[in-house]
Amino acid sequence: MVGVALSRWTMSYFATAVLALIAAEGLMLAGVGYPHAAIAAPESLLLVHLVAIGWLSLLMCGALFQFVPVLVNRPLYSNTLPLPTLILLVTGLAALLLGFAQLGGTIQTPFGFFPAAAILLGAGFVLVLWNLGRTLWAARPLPLPARFVVVGLCSLAATVFLGIIFALVLGGVATKPHLLDVTALGLPIHVIAGLGGWLTFTAFGVSYRLLAMFMLAPELEGRTTHGAFYIGTAALTVAIIGGMAAICTSANVIWPIAAAAGLGLLALALYGGDIQHLYRARKRRVIELNSRMAGVALANLAATVVLGIGLLLAGRFNDYVGVIVFLVAFAWLSGFGLAKLYKIVAFLTWLECYGPVLGKTATPRVQDLVAEPRAQKWFALYFVAVWIAAIALLVTMPSLFRLGTGAMLLATVGIGVQLMRTRRLANVAPALRLPKGTRPPHLLHSSVQPS
Amino acid sequence: MATQFIDVDVRPTLRAGGEPFGAIMAAVANLQPGQGLRLLATFEPVPLFHVLGSKGFSHEAKEIGGGDWEVLFSPAAAAAPVDTAPAKPASDTDTWPSPVQEMDNRDLDPPEPMVRILAATEAMANGDVLSALLCREPMFLLPELAKRGHAWRGGFEPDGKTYKILIRIGAAKDAA
Numbered sequence A: 001m002v003g004v005a006l007s008r009w010t011m012s013y014f015a016t017a018v019l020a021l022i023a024a025e026g027l028m029l030a031g032v033g034y035p036h037a038a039i040a041a042p043e044s045l046l047l048v049h050l051v052a053i054g055w056l057s058l059l060m061c062g063a064l065f066q067f068v069p070v071l072v073n074r075p076l077y078s079n080t081l082p083l084p085t086l087i088l089l090v091t092g093l094a095a096l097l098l099g100f101a102q103l104g105g106t107i108q109t110p111f112g113f114f115p116a117a118a119i120l121l122g123a124g125f126v127l128v129l130w131n132l133g134r135t136l137w138a139a140r141p142l143p144l145p146a147r148f149v150v151v152g153l154c155s156l157a158a159t160v161f162l163g164i165i166f167a168l169v170l171g172g173v174a175t176k177p178h179l180l181d182v183t184a185l186g187l188p189i190h191v192i193a194g195l196g197g198w199l200t201f202t203a204f205g206v207s208y209r210l211l212a213m214f215m216l217a218p219e220l221e222g223r224t225t226h227g228a229f230y231i232g233t234a235a236l237t238v239a240i241i242g243g244m245a246a247i248c249t250s251a252n253v254i255w256p257i258a259a260a261a262g263l264g265l266l267a268l269a270l271y272g273g274d275i276q277h278l279y280r281a282r283k284r285r286v287i288e289l290n291s292r293m294a295g296v297a298l299a300n301l302a303a304t305v306v307l308g309i310g311l312l313l314a315g316r317f318n319d320y321v322g323v324i325v326f327l328v329a330f331a332w333l334s335g336f337g338l339a340k341l342y343k344i345v346a347f348l349t350w351l352e353c354y355g356p357v358l359g360k361t362a363t364p365r366v367q368d369l370v371a372e373p374r375a376q377k378w379f380a381l382y383f384v385a386v387w388i389a390a391i392a393l394l395v396t397m398p399s400l401f402r403l404g405t406g407a408m409l410l411a412t413v414g415i416g417v418q419l420m421r422t423r424r425l426a427n428v429a430p431a432l433r434l435p436k437g438t439r440p441p442h443l444l445h446s447s448v449q450p451s
Numbered sequence B: 001m002a003t004q005f006i007d008v009d010v011r012p013t014l015r016a017g018g019e020p021f022g023a024i025m026a027a028v029a030n031l032q033p034g035q036g037l038r039l040l041a042t043f044e045p046v047p048l049f050h051v052l053g054s055k056g057f058s059h060e061a062k063e064i065g066g067g068d069w070e071v072l073f074s075p076a077a078a079a080a081p082v083d084t085a086p087a088k089p090a091s092d093t094d095t096w097p098s099p100v101q102e103m104d105n106r107d108l109d110p111p112e113p114m115v116r117i118l119a120a121t122e123a124m125a126n127g128d129v130l131s132a133l134l135c136r137e138p139m140f141l142l143p144e145l146a147k148r149g150h151a152w153r154g155g156f157e158p159d160g161k162t163y164k165i166l167i168r169i170g171a172a173k174d175a176a
Helices: A010-029 A042-072 A082-103 A114-137 A144-170 A177-185 A187-215 A223-248 A254-280 A289-313 A317-357 A372-394 A398-423 B011-015 B021-029 B046-053 B112-122 B141-147 B171-175
Strands: B004-009 B035-041 B057-065 B068-075 B101-104 B129-134 B151-156 B163-168
Touching: A010 A042, A010 A082, A010 A317, A010 A398, A042 A082, A042 A114, A042 A144, A042 A187, A042 A317, A082 A114, A082 A144, A114 A144, A144 A177, A144 A187, A144 A223, A177 A223, A187 A223, A187 A254, A187 A289, A187 A317, A223 A254, A254 A289, A289 A317, A289 A372, A317 A372, A317 A398, A317 B141, A372 A398, B004 B021, B011 B035, B021 B035, B021 B046, B035 B057, B046 B057, B046 B068, B046 B101, B101 B112, B112 B129, B112 B141, B112 B163, B141 B151
Parallel strands: B004 B035, B101 B129
Antiparallel strands: B035 B068, B057 B068, B129 B163, B151 B163
């Protein structure tokens, strides 16, 4: 039992991720991609990948490099690998975005970017899987939240695998008929594995632990939590493996996806019940901004599920699939990510700066690093803006959508400034800011003191 | 040399919900050179061992039935050489002394338990043991303890929810 050190490069992941979110919102404000273009148009795909890889995946990877060790009580396999990993992921993402720009005719070059994107992103995510996988493997048997992360990582592997096939086919490198079939029909599986398996299921696992920790609620390991895990895993397996099998055997891919949707709803219901229980059973009556805003994001997830069921029953799901993807990405995942980011940056910065002198001198509290009333306004603006943009998509009002995304951009910049102030200790009273024996943390990496 | 013990029975005070510390310290202040203190209490008064230890008293505690304890505090010169190996490095086979301080941090918001534990360790002497109850494994505390040269032992209690950590000040430094 050695405890957990600070993850050296997590802050770089967070900073890059927030910049990618701001860039994506800027593009939406500028009218790039859906709903101004078709949802499968290259510029829409450019936008989707900027959000899914640049923002959400980098955020998740940065968080996991810090919190997988906490979940399993083991040090991270390598605290050095995350930097080359980040460089591979960012250059790979840039190549992918250029590839989509090429596909849409926005830029013209004599060579293709897709193969480079496939190699760079593939290598980057393999390093993520290797580093986290080795950490988890050494910690068997795993506690339940960590098992959610394992399934999330398997889904990431499936997402990347499909993505590489798509990139090689679109880049003209792969021409085998089977791979062409996968590219033509595999998009729903790629989306489900990415947004559902990798991002959402991993967030579930992390949320069980973080919400319990920050609200002083009991850790859940009971029948409902096991149920959410096993049924959710079954749903993802049916969607990903069943879906691939259907494509390879020329069966209709809709059947495994429908079966997975049924199982997925059951898992979501169990998870929803668990989370309500966590909020109700908490010992801490007054909860911090991060837990309140995570609650809004979780309610958004529930509302998105209800909307999805409604659209399905009305037979209009395919017409509005863009709204569902938008809500999952921004109302649920981004909302939850920003809320947790707000706490994690403050906590890690506090630990890095004041940990070595705790008990030896007067130090600020974690909450002294944040200015919640100010941040709360930006979070409120963010969520209202997302709802406005989603309604605009539902009623097909592109100008209202741009207004909504403009407000999202403003709110994200506001939250980003708050995160920067936290990292810079700007909210701490100057007299308390840097007691003897402390030094200000670097913006982009954490000093890992030898123990 | 026989030590003469002065009796202090704080059981009635404790049963009445009172705080006997003042009376004990007053009795200690009135001891003549060479005199010891025989304390009768309703529990093993571990914090007192440390307080009186720092005043040069050694102790011998025994349970006398009904949950009551008798503790003989002897002035150092008269003390029997019971425990003569205090400087031995801490290893897992060592028996650690009873904690001089106990804290229950189970209902505190993170990272308050860590802050309190580190503050307490700074105020303790080398070789002292701190005991703390937590509601989870203190993952971020452990590297900090290691850096400061303290040894620790920890584990979940049989209820599976309470994590108890014992920290021995400076013990990792001695072992190194």
